[in-house]
Amino acid sequence: MIGYGQTGVTHDFFAYNAAGEVWNGSEFVSFAAGSYTSYRITATETATGSGVFTGTRPANTARYELRVQAGTLAWSYVVWSQMTRLEAFGSANAMTLDSSGRVQVQNGTASGQMNLVDGGVVLQANQPGVTFATVTVSGAFSVGDFSVLNSVGIGYDFIIGTQATPINILERIDVATSTRLASAGYTAPDNAGISTAATQATTAATQATEANTKAGAIQTILAGITSLANWLRAGVRKSTPDSTALSEINSGGGTYDPTTDSPEAIRDRGDAAWASSSNAGTGPNVVTVTTNVGSVKVTLKGPGADAPNGTTSAGGSLTLGCTNAAYEVIIHKDGYTLGSISVTGSATLSGNTVTISGTATVAITLTANTVPSFAEPGKVRAYFPVVDGQGIYANASEVAFTLVTPPTPAASNYGGFAAPIVRCRVNPTTGQPIDPADDDDGCRLMANAVYTVTVDRGSASAQFTTSASGNYTVPLQVLGS
Numbered sequence: 001m002i003g004y005g006q007t008g009v010t011h012d013f014f015a016y017n018a019a020g021e022v023w024n025g026s027e028f029v030s031f032a033a034g035s036y037t038s039y040r041i042t043a044t045e046t047a048t049g050s051g052v053f054t055g056t057r058p059a060n061t062a063r064y065e066l067r068v069q070a071g072t073l074a075w076s077y078v079v080w081s082q083m084t085r086l087e088a089f090g091s092a093n094a095m096t097l098d099s100s101g102r103v104q105v106q107n108g109t110a111s112g113q114m115n116l117v118d119g120g121v122v123l124q125a126n127q128p129g130v131t132f133a134t135v136t137v138s139g140a141f142s143v144g145d146f147s148v149l150n151s152v153g154i155g156y157d158f159i160i161g162t163q164a165t166p167i168n169i170l171e172r173i174d175v176a177t178s179t180r181l182a183s184a185g186y187t188a189p190d191n192a193g194i195s196t197a198a199t200q201a202t203t204a205a206t207q208a209t210e211a212n213t214k215a216g217a218i219q220t221i222l223a224g225i226t227s228l229a230n231w232l233r234a235g236v237r238k239s240t241p242d243s244t245a246l247s248e249i250n251s252g253g254g255t256y257d258p259t260t261d262s263p264e265a266i267r268d269r270g271d272a273a274w275a276s277s278s279n280a281g282t283g284p285n286v287v288t289v290t291t292n293v294g295s296v297k298v299t300l301k302g303p304g305a306d307a308p309n310g311t312t313s314a315g316g317s318l319t320l321g322c323t324n325a326a327y328e329v330i331i332h333k334d335g336y337t338l339g340s341i342s343v344t345g346s347a348t349l350s351g352n353t354v355t356i357s358g359t360a361t362v363a364i365t366l367t368a369n370t371v372p373s374f375a376e377p378g379k380v381r382a383y384f385p386v387v388d389g390q391g392i393y394a395n396a397s398e399v400a401f402t403l404v405t406p407p408t409p410a411a412s413n414y415g416g417f418a419a420p421i422v423r424c425r426v427n428p429t430t431g432q433p434i435d436p437a438d439d440d441d442g443c444r445l446m447a448n449a450v451y452t453v454t455v456d457r458g459s460a461s462a463q464f465t466t467s468a469s470g471n472y473t474v475p476l477q478v479l480g481s
Contacts, residue, residue, distance in 0.1 A: 001055045003043065003066030003080035006205040010069040011079070012040035013055035018062040028060070036073040057084065068204065079201055224248055234258050238265035281308025281321035285346070288361045291316040293333065296366065300327035300354065322356045329354055331364060339367040371471050374442070378407075380472040381442035384432055398456055399424045399433040401443060404463055405450035442471065 005011045014022060021028035024038050031039075043053040043066060053066055066080035189197075225231055226244050234241035234249060234256075241258045249256050259265060283306070289298050291312045298318055299309035306327075308320040329352050331338050343349045346358025354362055374381040382401065401422045424433035424443040433443040445451060447468050453461045466472050 001041075001057045001061075001064045001066075001082075001084075003053050003055075003064075003082065004051055005043075005053055005066055005068065005079040006201065007045065007049050007051040009205050009208060011043040011053050012067050012069050012076075013043050013053075014039050014065045014067060015041060015058050015061045016063045016065075017060050023058045023061070028058075033073050036076070040069070053080075068201075068208070070208075077201065077204065224251070234262070236263050238262045279308060280310050280319065281306070283308065283321040283323040283356075285322045285324065285356050286359050287320045287322045287347075287356060289318040289320060289364065290361065291318075291331070291364045291366060293336065293366055295333065296336075296364070297332040298364065299330040299332075300362075301330055302327045324357050326353050326355045328352055329362065329364065331366065333366060335369050336366040337369055339365040341365075371442070374471050375469065376444070378447055379444050380447045380466045380468075380470060381435065382433065382445050382466065383442050383471060383473050399426055399443070400454045400457070401445055401451045402454070403446070403449060403451055407446060407448040445472070 001013050001015070003011070003013065016022050017028045019028070020031075022031045022039050023041065024035065041055045041058075043055045046052045046054055055064075057064065061084050063081065063083050065078045067076050067078050070076040222228065225248060227242065230242035230245035231249065233239075234245045235258075238259050246256070246258070281300075287300070287308075289300075289312065291298070294312055294314040294316050296312045296316070297309070298312060298320075299307055300320060300322060301307045302323065302325045306323060306325060308322055310318045310320060312318040329338075329341055338352070341349060341352060341354070342363045343354055343360060344363075345360035346356065347360035347362065348355045354360075371383060401424070403420050403422075422443060422445060424435060426432070427434050435443045445466050447466055450463050450465050452463055453474060464475055
């Protein structure tokens with residue numbers, strides 16, 4: 001088989017018999033797209049740059065194609081297709097042309113003759129061992145006469161007759177070919193279509209070359225990586241990694257350990273540190289802090305930057321390192337207020353200040369806050385979250401809520417609470433604003449309104465919007481603590 005294609009590009013031949021079956025390497029079978037790769041017959045370029053490819057033709061091949069090789073049938077395309085000579089007489093027969101221009105048909109030791117030159121005797125059966133049916137053809141041979149020859153057992157389409165001159169033979173072949181192609185719905189290609197197909201073939205070949213180049217570049221980049229997936233897992237997870245991937249990662253002297261060095265491991269350590277906000281201190285004195293409820297942020301504020309702190313466990317326990325110094329006890333647990341403090345060991349207590357001189361235990365009791373219910377139409381009562389034992393604003397004297405945007409539509413029952421600024425005193429024990437209307441903790445504000453808050457005429461906070469009713473806790477992030 002010979003075909004013409006793009007030089008330097010891998011091609012394959014596909015061979016088909018007269019029944020349209022494709023050669024699969026051992027026999028002709030019905031074509032199945034899923035078995036596409038088994039139909040490939042090696043195509044070898046005869047010389048570099050020639051674009052001429054050859055392949056071994058299976059016996060009984062009636063037609064073959066030259067295709068650009070691709071991973072799937074959808075990406076493969078035909079660049080050359082050709083009909084083969086008709087193997088009319090099988091492997092046991094032979095057909096030759098004698099010196100008189102006659103076709104000599106040899107069947108074993110017997111022979112018959114077909115004269116295709118002068119329009120004389122077409123079929124002769126006067127040789128021993130050769131038997132032909134009697135066929136009479138008068139006048140010009142037509143396409144319809146094919147069925148006559150086939151019906152008497154010759155079995156092949158020969159263009160023959162009393163007017164079987166070379167010109168007539170070519171004409172009849174042209175008519176027969178055109179008729180069959182038309183019945184099969186064949187449309188002859190035009191020059192524009194051929195040009196387009198050629199351009200597309202060239203483009204596809206160029207793209208295939210580019211793809212091969214890029215694939216090679218990627219392989220170079222990923223050299224030394226057995227499994228990219230295992231590398232990625234080892235790079236982000238803290239679980240035990242694939243041993244091969246870890247060995248490749250550390251090749252050349254690395255000491256990477258996903259259980260401690262991966263983003264997940266670092267994140268978990270950071271989460272733990274963030275949750276406890278722990279700076280346990282480096283002082284020589286071991287101080288054990290206990291609380292009657294768990295998850296309490298405890299800070300022992302000493303001189304200067306000495307402020308060991310941490311969050312007690314669920315059971316209410318925390319160990320800090322302190323120097324020989326006096327420390328103010330500060331606690332933070334939303335919904336709770338400092339109740340009492342007691343000390344044992346090498347420590348003394350004065351108010352909320354603990355003086356440490358050695359190993360000691362500081363026992364803290366917290367009291368849950370109770371907020372009375374509130375129900376007045378169009379109003380809410382604002383509270384601060386408790387952020388330390390004395391209340392975040394225990395030492396402040398005034399809290400001012402400044403109205404930014406009233407609710408829509410404005411109601412008529414806001415009274416004095418519709419004022420641009422509502423000023424409240426501070427409860428020195430709880431640190432909560434004291435409502436000027438009833439001297440109780442909490443400060444009445446308009447519901448569904450936007451406010452800012454300032455303490456002791458300081459800088460205004462971020463804006464916040466009050467709830468629709470009841471008690472409203474000012475967000476901690478608004479207060480900046």
